[in-house]
Amino acid sequence: MNVNDHLIWEHQQHCQISLQLAAEELFNSLDERLSPKIFLIGILVKPDRERPAIVLECPDDEYTVKDFISVKALSLQYNLQIQQEQPPADNDNMGHLNMTYTTEVQKTLRSHVNGKDNENFISFPVYIEGYLVYVVTELNKRVLNTYYYLTKDRHSSGQKLSRSFIESVINVFLDASANALTAKSQSDFNVLNKSRDELVSKAGHHFMTTISMAGQNPNGLHVLFDACNTISSLKYEGAEGFGKMVIAHKDHQNVKITMELEKPIHIKDFRKVRKFLELADNKQLILCDSALIYGLCQLTGKYNHHDESLFIVNFTKHFHWEVVHHENIMIAVAFRMPDLYNEKISREKFYSNLKRLFTGIDKSRLNTLWDITIEATKQKHGTILAISSEANKEAVRLSSQCFKIKPIRINKDIIHQITSIDGAVLIDTDCTCHAIGVILDGIATENGDSSRGARYNSAVRYYEYMENKAQTVLVVISEDGIIDLIPDLKPQVKHSVIIRHIRALTSLSQADKFLRRNFNRLMEFFQENDFYLTPKECASVNKLRRTLEFKYKDDDDGVKMIWNNLVPDRNMHSGYYLKE
Numbered sequence: 001m002n003v004n005d006h007l008i009w010e011h012q013q014h015c016q017i018s019l020q021l022a023a024e025e026l027f028n029s030l031d032e033r034l035s036p037k038i039f040l041i042g043i044l045v046k047p048d049r050e051r052p053a054i055v056l057e058c059p060d061d062e063y064t065v066k067d068f069i070s071v072k073a074l075s076l077q078y079n080l081q082i083q084q085e086q087p088p089a090d091n092d093n094m095g096h097l098n099m100t101y102t103t104e105v106q107k108t109l110r111s112h113v114n115g116k117d118n119e120n121f122i123s124f125p126v127y128i129e130g131y132l133v134y135v136v137t138e139l140n141k142r143v144l145n146t147y148y149y150l151t152k153d154r155h156s157s158g159q160k161l162s163r164s165f166i167e168s169v170i171n172v173f174l175d176a177s178a179n180a181l182t183a184k185s186q187s188d189f190n191v192l193n194k195s196r197d198e199l200v201s202k203a204g205h206h207f208m209t210t211i212s213m214a215g216q217n218p219n220g221l222h223v224l225f226d227a228c229n230t231i232s233s234l235k236y237e238g239a240e241g242f243g244k245m246v247i248a249h250k251d252h253q254n255v256k257i258t259m260e261l262e263k264p265i266h267i268k269d270f271r272k273v274r275k276f277l278e279l280a281d282n283k284q285l286i287l288c289d290s291a292l293i294y295g296l297c298q299l300t301g302k303y304n305h306h307d308e309s310l311f312i313v314n315f316t317k318h319f320h321w322e323v324v325h326h327e328n329i330m331i332a333v334a335f336r337m338p339d340l341y342n343e344k345i346s347r348e349k350f351y352s353n354l355k356r357l358f359t360g361i362d363k364s365r366l367n368t369l370w371d372i373t374i375e376a377t378k379q380k381h382g383t384i385l386a387i388s389s390e391a392n393k394e395a396v397r398l399s400s401q402c403f404k405i406k407p408i409r410i411n412k413d414i415i416h417q418i419t420s421i422d423g424a425v426l427i428d429t430d431c432t433c434h435a436i437g438v439i440l441d442g443i444a445t446e447n448g449d450s451s452r453g454a455r456y457n458s459a460v461r462y463y464e465y466m467e468n469k470a471q472t473v474l475v476v477i478s479e480d481g482i483i484d485l486i487p488d489l490k491p492q493v494k495h496s497v498i499i500r501h502i503r504a505l506t507s508l509s510q511a512d513k514f515l516r517r518n519f520n521r522l523m524e525f526f527q528e529n530d531f532y533l534t535p536k537e538c539a540s541v542n543k544l545r546r547t548l549e550f551k552y553k554d555d556d557d558g559v560k561m562i563w564n565n566l567v568p569d570r571n572m573h574s575g576y577y578l579k580e
Helices: 012-030 065-085 091-111 165-180 196-213 224-233 270-277 347-357 363-376 391-397 454-466 495-510 516-528 535-551
Strands: 037-044 054-057 118-122 126-128 131-140 243-247 255-266 285-288 292-299 311-317 320-325 328-334 337-339 383-388 403-409 424-427 432-438 472-477 483-486
Touching: 012 037, 012 054, 012 131, 012 165, 012 196, 037 065, 054 065, 065 091, 091 118, 091 131, 118 165, 131 165, 165 196, 196 224, 196 328, 196 337, 224 270, 224 311, 224 320, 224 328, 243 292, 255 270, 270 285, 347 363, 347 472, 347 483, 363 383, 363 472, 383 391, 383 454, 391 403, 391 424, 391 432, 454 472, 454 483, 495 516, 495 535, 516 535
Parallel strands: 243 285, 383 424
Antiparallel strands: 037 054, 037 131, 118 131, 126 131, 243 311, 255 292, 285 292, 311 320, 320 328, 328 337, 383 472, 403 432, 424 432, 472 483
């Protein structure tokens, strides 16, 4: 806790730690790249000259009271007003005060240096011992921006809408966190009274309310999530359910009814709905306003996706369904548990790796390679795409263990057919295919993985054989659609971040006061990012660490951790640094 901070209540620090652990369990299970951080901010609303206007419970000193000087000024101004005028303590007044503080805190966080890379979300306040206490959740901005969002946050009726499933998750977590602050038994603080699965399920219900609004039938606002779960769980004559259901107003301009029921089926009449689903396919879709099913329909004309008035529920297999808007999957549900829709591999990682491995490859070729890779994930038995700068020569060399074909440019419309047989597909960076059903050869290697199948290990052996002969990438697609890239390059980082941490360690070695917590935090960063350090930087950090450890070996000011010497990695080169 910061030296400038003050305890509002006894278990304040324990509360923050508990919320941090809960956030990590929740958000990391959805996307480990979100890197959640939790801190508390308390704003004094009960005049008391002996107590600070702002109190922070923030780990690692990433924020200090000085950062919130404008919020402090508002608090002092409000407290002075209370002393002079005694304003009415009604709900409207407190609501206005909360909005004022929330806006100012958000403004401060956005202008802070951390605001460049992180997005902050603030809970409703809880009144504790004269303070309004807010829970702040910080998530990686770049990762959040990879998800698809709707643009409208309010319905025409004025009802608040959730723009995405991740937004629903954030709101549910913030509400649960704020409610947890009011726990009566603070000495036995159990952070949240809901488990991770309960929070995710509640967020799914919350988000599906937004989808339901498109049907304009108030009777269906809170039934769609459970209904889709039940429908997906039912079989008809032993067969799994496949098909699509449009959620829209019956008279939507982009919907043409092709077969109308004389009497609509209520969506909670699950067995009738499941039987009717047998009639649906990619062209004939069930028409539903979230409460009633009217028949089959086709989509016509050009849908204006800015209206956000038409969604598709896609029943993909037993106990699996997803919601699509404008060809973007917004939520994927399996066995009643909603999840963020994550591509089987990050597009960013795919593009970054290929740009570093294939000299001069342009955006157009990357786009086409990405499209056929994603299409190949739909192949039930898995496959391998072998992308090589010498694909034509490799097709000749491997002609006895493949079907060599006349070169043909492929696209996502044909990839399913050419990956339907065992073996790899050999293509170049122009997406020209030279051979199919390729049995990849290679040499025995220590870099295989005995826990993985023959497909993955043969790709590893082939890459090591070709590594110095041609620019090569193997895209290994498993039966469940998971993608492995071989080689699997580490992500690129900013070298300036490495330099900044070395400077911080240098400053710490020259300071009069030693903060072991800061030292441990810096060393933890270097251990986690040791791959990216040059030999000179490794030597510099090792020397500074030894200096500090010797200088303060007798100090008893925190947990003493043993840090190993950093060793430069022979595979590291300047290509792992982002351009700045």
